[in-house]
Amino acid sequence: MxxxxxxxxxxxxxxxxxxxxxxxxxxxxxxxxxxxxxxxxxxxxxxxxxxxxxxxxxxxxxxxxxxxxxxxxxxxxxxxxxxxxxxxxxxxxxxxxxxxxxxxxxxxxxxxxxxxHFALVVGPSIKRLEDLKGGTIGCTAVGSTTWTFARMLAKKMGWDPEKDVRIVGVGGLDAQAAALKRGELQGFIFGDAGAVVEVQGTGRILMRLDEITPKxxxxxxxxxxxxxxxxxxxxxxxxxxxxxxxxxxxxxxxxxxxxxxxxxxxxxxxxxxxxxxxxxxxxxxxxxxxxxxxxxxxxxxxxxxxxxxxxxxxxxxxxxxxxxx
CATH class of the missing domain: 3.40.190.10 (Periplasmic binding protein-like II)
Known part of the structure; x- marks a missing residue:
């Protein structure tokens, strides 16, 4: 931590x-x-x-x-x-x-x-991207890079980021990992720390965000x-x-x-x-x-x-x- x-x-x-x-x-x-x-x-x-x-x-x-x-x-x-x-x-x-x-x-x-180097980290209930619909995705803060990626992900999935999924600013890694563990988040977007959460067993990387950003x-x-x-x-x-x-x-x-x-x-x-x-x-x-x-x-x-x-x-x-x- x-x-x-x-x-x-x-x-x-x-x-x-x-x-x-x-x-x-x-x-x-x-x-x-x-x-x-x-x-x-x-x-x-x-x-x-x-x-x-x-x-x-x-x-x-x-x-x-x-x-x-x-x-x-x-x-x-x-x-x-x-x-x-x-x-x-x-x-x-x-x-x-x-x-x-x-x-x-x-x-x-x-x-x-x-x-x-950003990644989508999810909790145990999420097996595939489609499972995030109706759930909550965390980012560091509204307007941040991670918030932008969450909106890009919603668009990729054909979701309305205001209705089909909640995107909320939570703060740093500790706060996001804790919210994921409590079930308040179904996933969050972070940088290389996503690998840290995975090693610690709190969540797992479902996808790397370079999959939706060719450049x-x-x-x-x-x-x-x-x-x-x-x-x-x-x-x-x-x-x-x-x-x-x-x-x-x-x-x-x-x-x-x-x-x-x-x-x-x-x-x-x-x-x-x-x-x-x-x-x-x-x-x-x-x-x-x-x-x-x-x-x-x-x-x-x-x-x-x-x-x-x-x-x-x-x-x-x-x-x-x-x-x-």
Whole structure:
């Protein structure tokens, strides 16, 4: 299960200390503070690169004093970033499309996880997709990436998402797994943590969402136009540290699993399963798959999630990519 916020911060504080000891004192330099917001804590792809970069000292070697702050879904994260509680948000890639169209100044700065790592997790009463009709599907929050996927699934099945199935915002993984166990949800959509729930025996993965998305981007890092302008150098250094963390994860399974298991609060076996799903999807340079981004925009327009089409270049900037490690 997930750690509490206090336990998470304690674990991260220990990781910061470990990271500091790995830095050559002769290379000491002024540290630029950067707060990195995670859309949820319980997702390996979202948090592990930052956790690893903190513990291994990659941020500090780039002159960044990084702090990882977990939020409770996409809408909560975007509010935090807009309010200055975080400089960077790591989230599902639909968020910059949705929230930019709604008038905010957020803009994607790097693609962090390619393709689609989300899954539909169901309880024991659900044997096939058709069994979900009339039931309740959980997501992190209304308007989030997982909410979008739930609506896409309903459309695939020919269901009215307002009548044939209930789609409700529940929060993070702990809350969704508990609701599934109590029978309040018949299924929920989450990222790689779906594998964790399956390993723990709380539910099982009925389908991977890449089955309904031939092109997609799982996760991106974003900031606001204001922060991009005022803290560009600090953001560049922070993004480089994150991708150094991703490269370390790709090349060092056991230590990466240990760091993430401690930071998230998952058992090692469950963390290893999430690692196996995420590793092949990790971006190594942050460049955007523009065909996938355009397909996502088309899909959101078709679902009615977006009301109008903005030029694609308003949703992202290529200024920070490709990341040079």
């Amino acid at each position: 997930l750690t509490t916020r206090r336990g998470f911060l304690t674990a991260v504080a220990g990781g910061v200390a470990a990271g500091v000891t790995a830095v050559d004192p002769g290379r000491a330099q002024p540290m630029a503070p950067v707060k990195i917001g995670a859309v949820v804590l319980g997702d390996f792809g979202v948090v592990a690169p930052t956790m690893v970069a903190i513990e291994k000292g990659f941020f500090r070697r780039n002159g960044v004093d990084a702090e990882l702050i977990p939020f409770k879904g996409g809408p909560d994260l975007v509010k935090g970033v807009l309010a200055g509680s975080a400089d960077i948000g790591i989230t599902g890639a639909t968020d910059p499309l949705v929230f930019r169209e709604r008038g905010t100044t957020i803009r994607a700065i790097a693609e962090t996880l390619e393709k689609n 997609w981007i799982s996760l991106v890092a974003y900031s606001t136009d204001e922060v991009i302008k005022s803290k560009r150098e600090a953001l560049e250094k922070a993004v480089r540290g994150m991708f150094q963390g991703a490269r370390f994860i790709r090349d060092n399974a056991d230590e990466s699993i240990r760091i993430a298991s401690k930071g998230i609060g998952w058992p090692e076996a469950a963390t290893r399963r999430a690692y196996e799903l995420v590793r092949p999807l990790l971006s190594m340079d942050g460049r955007f798959d523009l065909d996938a981004l355009r397909f996502m925009q088309d899909t959101l327009l078709d679902l009615g999630v977006l009301r109008k089409r903005l030029p694609l270049e308003e949703h992202y900037t290529p200024a920070f990519t490709p990341v040079k490690l």
